[in-house]
Amino acid sequence: MVVETDFTDNILTAKLYGEIDHHKASSIRNKIDSQTESLRPKELHLDFTGVSFMDSSGIGLIMGRYRQVSLIGGTLKVVNVPKSLQKIMSLSGIDSLGVLK
């Protein structure tokens, strides 16, 4: 299990686990997108608490979900980013999207 989702108060929370790389990203993406399309949440939260490793595939995953949820008029929040992932997050310039909480 690499992603676990919860839908409460119009907020879809996707908890991510383990290592996010190019191999894992597609199944995570498919699961989140199918839930986003059927539930049409006001907010999508990507929770990185359980992520032990991430390469730029994780950045692609965030940018893609940002677009996806914007299309249905929702907003994206990236929450609980571990210290070990902050270097790649800041390198990517993803802060400028205003999604990091």
Place this chain on the structure above:
Amino acid sequence: MNVVNELNFSFLSKSTNESFARATVSAFILCLDPTISELSDIKTAVSEAVTNCIVHGYPDYLGIIYINVKITDTNKIIIKIRDKGIGIPDVKQALEPLFTTSNDERAGLGFAVMQSFMDNVKVRSKEGVGTSVTMEKTLYRTSYDKR
């Protein structure tokens, strides 16, 4: 600067092998007692380079990816990741942040990550022959001959 240890391995360009590749390189350099952040930087850079071979080097077919890791007596780690794939027509353009030829939600940050997480990155490529990425990083905390 002398090479004191060396690892060579090769594997099929399947995306499941991305985690195998970075874990193997990481296990090999553990003898240098790297910090968590040094180890994480190296694993990330390896993951980016291997993903490039899989996505761009061998786009529509499987090929072999070759990894060579050298450890020197100056605590430098030299990692060469090579494919015999289609090659990069314009290396300079490929090195620009956000440049990507892929439509599969790639951020176009692979080389930018390698360059910022490693001390030095060199890319050589020839169309129809393949691509090799050589990355270097010197670890500061320990010395190899102490152990």
